[in-house]
Amino acid sequence: MGSEDVKLLNFWVSPFGKRVEWALKLKGVEYEYIEEDIFNKSNLLLELNPVHKKVPVLVHAQKPIAESFIILEYIDETWKKYPLLPHNxxxxxxxxxxxxxxxxxxxxxxxxxxxxxxxxxxxxxxxxxxxxxxxxxxxxxxxxxxxxxxxxxxxxxxxxxxxxxxxxxxxxxxxxxxxxxxxxxxxxxxxxxxxxxxxxxxxxxxxxxxxxxxxxxxxxxxxxxxxx
Structure with a gap:
């Protein structure tokens, strides 16, 4: 799965986006990182996350997923290497x-x-x-x-x-x-x-x-x- 399939929109200091970065790296998923200015939001961010207008947003196969906990679960279900959530x-x-x-x-x-x-x-x-x-x-x-x-x-x-x-x-x-x-x-x-x-x-x-x-x-x- 190459980086062209996965993009992450985040703000450098956001702890919410950081947890998504960690999950992708632990699983060895290549991704393109796009830095956002949360004080001057890009049209791309507003288009990908029109409800909350916040980072992080994960884009996989051109489909956006918002909210970091939801993104974590999506990553865990999509890439099986290094499971994050317990089995029980x-x-x-x-x-x-x-x-x-x-x-x-x-x-x-x-x-x-x-x-x-x-x-x-x-x-x-x-x-x-x-x-x-x-x-x-x-x-x-x-x-x-x-x-x-x-x-x-x-x-x-x-x-x-x-x-x-x-x-x-x-x-x-x-x-x-x-x-x-x-x-x-x-x-x-x-x-x-x-x-x-x-x-x-x-x-x-x-x-x-x-x-x-x-x-x-x-x-x-x-x-x-x-x-x-």
């Missing part, structure tokens, strides 16, 4: 549950904690740490959520490993205490040292600049929106 239906359901749960709870709370201060930041950090406690329980005794190898859930929540430390620095806070969450911290190290992951991370200094800018330019209306 209950384990598959659990992986989907945790992927969504972490996104909704830790993603929102971490973003708010980074971009606020005072009581608002404290409240968001409390929510984020509560989610971290649950993640810690799930990963205890395992190298990866997928067992011995990176699987669907590792890819789905892999943003924690490289993005949360950036948010912590930008927001002058700590969500992931290595002493309190040793199993999670060990997983982060395992995950980030995997060749596929290590070679496709956004540059940290560039991310710091981006999120400092986002924090400083974040309107209060948007903050309230993220909190809901």
């Amino acid at each position: 239906p209950y384990q598959r359901a659990l992986a989907r549950f945790w992927a969504t749960c972490v996104e909704q709870k830790l993603g929102k709370a971490g973003w708010v904690a980074m971009s606020t201060s005072g009581d608002e930041q404290e409240e968001a950090m409390k929510e984020a740490k509560e989610m971290m406690e649950k993640i810690e329980e799930e990963i205890k005794g395992k190298n990866f959520f997928g067992g011995d190898n990176i699987g669907y859930l590792d890819i789905a929540i892999g943003w924690i490993a490289y993005l949360v430390p950036v948010w912590e620095e930008v927001g002058s806070m700590q969500i992931i205490d290595p002493l309190k969450f040793p199993a999670t911290f060990a997983w982060m190290t395992n995950f980030l040292s995997h060749p596929v992951i290590k070679d496709s991370l956004p540059p940290r200094d560039k991310m710091l600049v981006y999120y400092h800018n986002r924090k400083n330019n974040l309107p209060s209306v948007f903050r309230n929106l993220v909190k809901d």
Whole structure:
């Protein structure tokens, strides 16, 4: 399956698109990468994803697929090499549950904690740490959520490993205490040292600049929106 069959529209810092990149690379799928400017969206993006108008969009055999979790499942069903989701239906359901749960709870709370201060930041950090406690329980005794190898859930929540430390620095806070969450911290190290992951991370200094800018330019209306 050559790169002419597969295209990925993404924005360099998007954790949603990054998980799609990881899935394609783990499966050895060649693809053409198309960088999008989410602040000045191209006609191609609007045409391929008219409903959400967001990245990532995967185009396979000229058919577009949107929403990163849906794309992950499509990739897993289309390219059988290196299966991502567990075979057991209950384990598959659990992986989907945790992927969504972490996104909704830790993603929102971490973003708010980074971009606020005072009581608002404290409240968001409390929510984020509560989610971290649950993640810690799930990963205890395992190298990866997928067992011995990176699987669907590792890819789905892999943003924690490289993005949360950036948010912590930008927001002058700590969500992931290595002493309190040793199993999670060990997983982060395992995950980030995997060749596929290590070679496709956004540059940290560039991310710091981006999120400092986002924090400083974040309107209060948007903050309230993220909190809901």
